[in-house]
Amino acid sequence: MTVHQDYGAFLAAKARLDPPTGLAVVPELPEALFQFQRDVTGWALRRGRAALFAGTGLGKTLMELSWGDAIARETGGMVLLFAPLAVSAQVIREAKKFGIAARAVSQQSDCGPGINVTNYQKIEHFSLSAFVGLILDExxxxxxxxxxxxxxxxxxxxPVPFRLAATATPAPNDFMELGNHAEFLGAMSHSDMLATFFTHDGGETQKWRLKGHAEDDFWRWLASIAVMIRRPSDLGYEDGAYRLPPIRRHQRTVRADYRPSLETGTLFPMEARTLGERLAARRDSVDERVAMAAELTPRDRPFVWWCNLNSESDALAKAIPGAVEVRGSDAPEEKERKLIGFSxxxxRVLVTKASIAGFGMNWQHCADTGFVGLSDSFEQVYQAERRFWRFGQEKPVNVHFIAAETEGAVVANLRRKEADAEKMAAAMVRHMADLSSAAVRGQAREIPAYDPRQAIALPDFLARGAAA
Structure with missing residues (x-):
């Protein structure tokens, strides 16, 4: 008998698709959902543990709330939704807007049946095993x-039976992020995912690439736990209102204070190439870039300036009348108060960093923003721009990039990175589109190919060993 159980467990561990653990019947969902949102939410409810990789502005918050409300109603238990700082208050406003019951909580004793919303910084005040459902916003x-x-x-x-992870489209080549999502959902451990589908790319242990023979299996497995969507048409729906107004990027260049150097043998300023050179170029041009930013700031409409250095943020807040600075050193309550105040x-004018406020906020009321300093993270720029350029934005969005002449063609480099990211994301969607569309739009629950309840016919030599 022991051999039968061990062999069954071995085969079960080899199953490629993660079986659904969710609701057999999807309950009534809010009327506010668009059809693609309704179908994606229904799929996530049937799955029980799922990831929504949905582009900015596709209504992740409404889908999260609809999912959590359905789980709470069907089980009578508590659902906990984690969100970034200040975004939790935004989630409560969204819930009220759509008539979904949700409460803001700071600790376990505040919680009750239904949706409970808090921010990640308060995780130590909660016992996650007490909840039937867990939602990770961003x-x-x-x-x-x-x-x-x-x-x-x-x-x-x-121990939480129902889990939902929602974020904008992950970097298609960031397999570490995909592995962490799979592990959070209980589908497969991060290390098992790498061992099953990937191989080291050269000698660097952090660089992995898909095994050639495993590529189809990987995308099929990922589509069993996640929906990838940049726009509704990725799953066969009409894009309709999700066609956004244009986004216009403008590079503003300030002259570098440069002197010919006998040491380097250069008579003219040279474009920074290394990380250290770029950082030096930014530090040497803070005053000039801040002065240009102050001149560009409109006096009659909202504006957000994104900084990279504390010196940029300090100087901007002083140079622009009425500007409010959100710093990393601010207390969490103070950050939240300022971000909500802008929302x-x-x-009217907010000065902050993309690492502080670049994720989760819905600022469609603002169509003008700018970077007076840049980090080397394309994701941060992408996310910061999309606080404004998202569904619900009615005006063209203008984005200003202020850089020293030694920093080079900033906008051109961003466009190149964006084109590369779009190309990779398109490949990811192309691999998953048919699989995801069939799962999301179909009404039947997925059934894994392997059913461990079936009797296993063991070879004679194993059967004799079991009998002994």
């Missing part, structure tokens, strides 16, 4: 393989 927080939140969420979420129109 689940890119799982990106780091060694991050504090990543590890704690994966370990403590294991609700009480603050």
């Amino acid at each position: 689940s890119s927080i799982l990106k780091s393989t060694s991050g504090h939140y990543r590890t704690r969420l994966i370990v403590e979420a294991a 609700e129109g009480r603050i």
